[in-house]
Amino acid sequence: MQKISTCLWFDGNAEEAVHFYMSIFKNSKIESIMYYGKAGPGEEGTVLSMTFQLDGQQLMALNGGPQYKFTPAISFFVSCESQQEVDELWEKLCEGGEKGRCAWLTDKYGVSWQIVPTALGDMLQDKDAEKAAKVMRAMLEMDKIDIEILKQAYAG
Template identity: 75%
Template structure:
């Protein structure tokens, strides 16, 4: 069966990133770490590439050098069921990075994430365009998504 895994390019800090991400997600594990040997091209013993899982999704990372950097054009979308999940992931992933609007953040490695409660999508898809419009307007005012404020906007009369 064919699988598709994100492959992330880092500049010498792939192992640090892998350890950071696997420390944040409860269902995470490191699968493999490949280190440079005598032949290089990196210093012997440093990480060339690594593979890890976050919530069952495999990620691959390489220390490819300074040639490429991350862009918000690609982000990882994390569905959360509770405000506690949103709060915890938002704080941990944004540590050392940048909190942005509408549930987006950039982590300390420059990788973009969207930390979003599942209920937001449900409210935005409501057939009542007035309700869904109020939810959209509420969300556009937020950095971290607040489920209670979304519900208040949804239920406003």
């Protein structure tokens, strides 16, 4: 068990969201489910919270109600090793959500994600400042990150 994990506050659809995320990320599982009892405040027998893993990362989903909403101030940063992985995660997480700029998207539950190829970080940290600047300029023009375009900017 992780000492620190993220808790996501949902408005009655935590279980649906957990199953959606688990369908996208490998190495995922539900660890535990807690239900509201007679004391409430939710309807007895409905999901209060779920502890789960996405690709080995422990998270919690809470059906807390409509008081709080997700914002892009907190996002999940997903490191991808290939364009295929970027494409797959981007398309699945965007389904019903909203595409953003520079690797950002908001899924259909309002959760923000950054789908980033590891190659981007490598190029941005290059000792050649001009190469890194070219990559940055290319990235700033993108929604979903395209590794081949980054490579062209890097080489150019």
